[in-house]
Amino acid sequence: MAIIKLSAIERRRLSVFVTCLVFAAFAWLFTALSNTYKFTVKQIISYKNLPQKRAFYPLQGDTVSAIVQGTGWQMLFSKVDYNNKPINVDIHTLETKNFIVISQQLKQINAKKDLSHEIITVNPDTLFFDFSNRIIKRVPVEVVSDIQYQKQYSQSNDMAIKPGYVTISGPAEVLARIKTWKTDSVKLKNVNDDFSGRVALQKPKEGNLAIIPRGVNVTIPVDEYTEKTLEIPVKVINNQRYYDVRVFPQKVKVTFTTSLTDYPEMNEDDFEAVADLDLWRHNGYSTLPVKVTRLPTYSKVTKIEPQVIDFIIKR
Structure with missing residues (x-):
């Protein structure tokens, strides 16, 4: 097998050439990623300003395809950047109609976003809803806990929950299935004293439910x-x-x-x-x-x- 032997001067020239080539590639990549592109991302819809007199049920999923204008860097990291940034859709007009056109709200939606990228179009653009009478129901709060106690310590009495009930409003057929409402998990380790704190309630999975209050005070006696x-x-x-x-x-x-x-x-x-x-x-x-x-x-x-x-x- 032939071995190419280079002199010291040739090795230096080759090293300089490779270095320049790498820098040129990085410069081209940086320039390309700094340009503006249009790309499609999946975004979750979050509803705000819910109608007070009508309970609603979305007739489509809670995810839309959005064509976004942004830099190549944003396109490269779009799955990370956009997954946790829902589109907040105002639905107060459902008091008088059964659909919402997202494109009519794009100006307000983009105003809440980074100026370096904006949503151009959304598919589907029109969201349709089914309606039923909104009712109100009170259900007890269920505390979800994962508590590890110190040796010889444990819960010594019933936990106190204030308030012990929450008020839910929404469609009758949905509320009929709800018997309790759970809190976020209380996770504690090495416990040897009473716990007392504010615990948030789990957020409703359905966009047509409203929960009051959003959190409760929980006291767990430990002895x-x-x-x-x-x-x-x-x-x-x-x-x-x-x-x-x-x-x-x-x-x-x-x-x-x-x-x-x-x-x-x-x-x-x-x-x-x-x-x-x-x-x-x-x-x-x-x-x-x-x-x-x-x-x-x-x-x-x-x-x-x-x-x-x-x-x-x-x-």
Whole structure:
């Protein structure tokens, strides 16, 4: 294989030539991308100034194709630049008609955008809507949470939500499917104290719904947890023939977790332990397992001693 050997002067000349070629290519690319072009992008429609007396349903999707005039740089990064910049369409005129022409609003729409690029046309240009009577409905707020607590800490009581209800207005057939309204997710880590803050409500997916208010105040009580043991009497259930049943032992030791705040107040009246006589009558059990069927909210049973009990039936 032949190897071309260059002198020091030739290598310098070649290096200068390659460098100039690279700079020329970058200069041409920079000049080309600085020129103005027309290109098509997909943009999401966002509605503003909703009609107050009519509920509406768009008869087309929420995305339009927009022909945009901008620089080559904007064309190159159009997918990144335009995906999060919706077109705000004013629909207050739907009070008296059932369509909107976007081209009639392009001046106002472009006024909100960067002067270096503007929307030339939109397809579809005319948006059509279906209408139904607008109704109002109150639904409870549902808090979405993803909370990680420190070891031995946890939620100690029901969270407080103010206001607990939101008012939704929109088409009757849409509101009929809505039972609650969710908040944005409350994400917390390493929690060892009460949380209190303003949480935004999830935005409606349908453009014809209005939500009041836009956010709620949420308080989540948090406390340190420990274990406590109580002796709980065992109650026999499903004794349909009213047998004279005696169990041994008559009480079991139930160990459970409880918050430090509630620890002094916990007593056997807060619990119910049962043994099911149907397990003997239908399945021939010679001993009966014990289950705790009632305990305070946010407490958790960790151990029952003994887990099974003996019994005697007098006929």
